[in-house]
Amino acid sequence: MPAPAEVVIGYLTSMAASIRPDGKPAYAPATIVRRASSINAQHVAAGIAPPGADGRVSRSIKGIKRSRSTPQRRVAPLLTNDMRLLLEGMTARTWPDGVGAIRDSALMLTGFAGAFRRSELSALNLSDVIPDPADGIYLRVRRSKTDQEGEGQIKGLPYGVHPLTCPPCALYRWMDLVRAIDRGKNRNQVMLALSKSGQPNSHICRDVRRLKRIVDESPLFRPLAGGGVIKPARMNGHAVGEVVKRRVAAAGLNPDLYSGHSLRAGFVTQAFKSGSDSRSIRRQTGHTGDAILSVYDRENAPLEGNAVRNVGL
Incomplete structure (x- = not known):
């Protein structure tokens, strides 16, 4: 440190160009952005101007995102009725x-009621x-x-x-x-x-x-x-995810669609569907802003508060 903007841009673009043996990109755009943020954070912690302050770095990141504009994979949320289904499959309590x-x-x-991360x-x-x-x-x-x-x-x-x-x-x-x-x-x-x-x-x-x-x-x-x-x-967190997948499969659902995060995502989605506002949801999830919550709202509860319900179809 300090890392010149040109070096950081070269590092980010090399990751964006890296290809795995199966022909797929080696790094997701989110991974590249996270590493750029980590580099900036290390500079700030050391009292050095971060390379991200250079407009060329931010433009490089935007270019990488545009060139790799694919929807981020999100797991399916487990809603209240899903939880009941899973729990009904666990009522046998013999040794x-x-x-x-x-x-x-x-x-x-x-995990569901507390909106916990794994x-x-x-x-x-x-x-x-x-x-x-x-x-x-x-x-x-x-x-x-x-x-x-x-x-x-x-x-x-x-x-x-x-x-x-x-x-x-x-x-x-x-x-x-x-x-x-x-x-x-x-x-x-x-x-x-x-x-x-x-x-x-x-x-x-x-x-x-x-x-x-x-x-x-x-x-x-x-x-x-x-x-x-x-x-x-x-x-560990991986074991939490394995529990969710195993119980989802036992209930007849597709385990490939779910993970440990389905509990937290399910709470947020169910809360929006039940009419809760983002502030009350954040009190449980611990989110510091509404940006991530809006993703759950937009993708998993698109009809909540939507005028299309009132157009008389």
Whole structure:
């Protein structure tokens, strides 16, 4: 540093011209833009004028975008009715498959209702679950993609109407199993916890004994081994996506259309379809502006607030 504008332009255009062995471009335009932004950020952090301030760099990026103007692939959102369909396929709660059903129900309902990114779900600890007698559960997000300074955010999971789709109930059922393992209980005790609170046919979220906050920094969502064994490790973002794909496939939907991001995208899309405004949606998603939200609105809910509904066809 400092990197001359000519060098940066050469770097970006070389990426744009790179071709994979199958004949497809090696780098998406979004990747090229992100790398240009990273170069600028490094200069700014060092107190140096960024190369992006040179108009030639921005014009080069615009040219790359025009030459590669293909729609960005977006995953399908999971809406409320989709979530019900998936959860109805996880109502069998016998050992050992019931352990996976409880974990996946909690993971997906938390991801959907909390509009979580995969990385945010993966990073949650037991101590980040804050019971609230009036509202349900608050979840502390310590750091996110748009919060690199670590200021944090509190997301709320409200009480649900039906036990099957109640986020606090689903989370408490999973935490019962996790705590049984962490206390060193044997398999029989975990099976007992599964039989006592695992069935999604009644609410368990209003029990006052659950209002005590757990002071434990161990992971909330964890991988599973065969035989219903809960591992002490932390699930990663890729594993979250695999859970979504597996449960989507089990419900008869095309798993190629969905990913872990379908939970967050589903919340935003469902909220727009239900009449929520962007400000109220941003309170849950943590977006700092409306630019990304408008993409969900435009692509997944194009008829909401659209005058075509009122033209009398």
